[in-house]
Amino acid sequence: MASKVLMKGNEAIAEAAIVAGCRHYFGYPITPQTEVAAYMAKKMPKIGGCFLQAESEIAAINMVYGVSSTGHRVMTSSSSPGISLKGEGLSYLAGADLPALVVNVQRGGPGLGGIQPSQSDYFQATKGAAHGDFHMLVLAPASVQEMADLTVKGFDLADKYRMTAMILADGTMGQMMEPVSLEYDIAPPPEKPWATTGTNMQREHNIVNSLYLAPEALERENFKRYERYKYIEENEAMYEEYMTDDAEIFVVAFGIAARVAKNAINDARNRGIKAGLIRPITLWPFPKAPFVKAESQAKAVISVELSMGQMIEDVKLALDCKVPVTLCNRSGGMIPSPEQVLKAIVDADNGGAK
């Protein structure tokens, strides 16, 4: 059996990134993700890597742009308000087709908000990180082990599709400690013939750029990019199903909310209610396949979120609005209790919430 260590979710992300070959980290401290930077600060100098505390989040994301242009694996991490600051850079990375790993350990918002866990950056991550037509790959871990696994996966996907992969975690995932195994077979990153590595006078020089002043050219780039997105939607969606085979009440939840929901589903099953869970692991692309079953079987669907209801819109779309969907939520740094989710399941089983 692989040997395990006890890690915080934030540390697991940092160590997994190092294992995946990332030697460049740029960031700026913010609770509740600071341990990512703290871990990198300790470890990178010992392995010949670069840790740099930037003067701001905006500086950090542009350093990511620079290193990614040279073909190296690179990352940054922050929490909600800091991710908003990185928005411009995320759009530029997309426009220049540069791979990067960006971590958002979410806290309550809007504004400066609070420091407690939240999932209220779902819209931002999956739909509107910044200006322009673009997507990021969005991965939502639900354990410290997955914080590590999805970090490794995120680097692979980012390189494969020349996109930003975002780890969308929350304060609980970042701070909680669990045993984790960090032994991976790391595939070498793909060739990056587009990278600006110096021509040695042997080839045409490469240009990394997101400026296309001719609208025809810019449209062509966007069409090409969206063909790639379509392929990703068809091939890269990840999800977990729990007790859905005979389920009549489907709970949909990701990250920490999915862990709470599992407890509530176990309680509901003990009461004879056929409840099951769909846990999206990729939030973009949003997994549509498990909702085919839900559409034919479900009496009701419940979206459990640490937000005012954001993923629920994708849940309704995935169901073509054919099954009633209700929201079970807390916000502002609060977490739904298993009892609250159980009550939502019982209400749904009784023919709808009051």
Next chain:
Amino acid sequence: MNHKRITLLCGHYGSGKTNIAVNLALMLSRTNDNVAIADLDIVNPYFRTKDSAEELKAAGVRLIVSEYASTNLDIPALPAEMYSLTDDKSMTAVIDVGGDDRGALALGRIVPAIIEENNYEMLLVVNKFRPLTKDAASAVEVMKEIETASGIKFTGIVNNSNLGEETTAADVLGSLSYAEEISDITGLTVAFTSVKNSLYGELKGKIDNLFPLTLQRKIK
């Protein structure tokens, strides 16, 4: 265990200092009237001694903590009441110091008085399953950084090696040589080995100075 008036708990962040501090204060409250626990963690606002405020209050333990702890204010403030730790010589105090050298910096203000009184123990909490203190050499490195930042020397080691909920008796027994190695390098003795309550029965008699921990809280 023979206790000095002040017990300082320091170590790498996530080594289990807060949990041990709370359990130690509760144990001391059974034999001492004036017991206080001070939370001087200015680094991590997420896990705080204040989370156990009710248990501590019920046991008559005075809680000395920044009024901003466990609020949403991410402010590295120290409580003014911390001066009573060195002024009130009738008090038995457990001091939970923040992680690593950065956390230990907060101690500096009261260190001269602690050294002058010379009735303290300063314990290095170690966990071999934490990647940055996984071997004796790296644990000693953290120890030296804390001593430099705080201006005070360690007097003992607490072996808190664990894998959280998954910890087995074999994991703890396998960590004894790690703690011994730190002891050999530093010349400090292992003051006690702390284990979760559920392993206490199985390990009792096999490990000297075994200390059971009632885990503070867990997230499912």
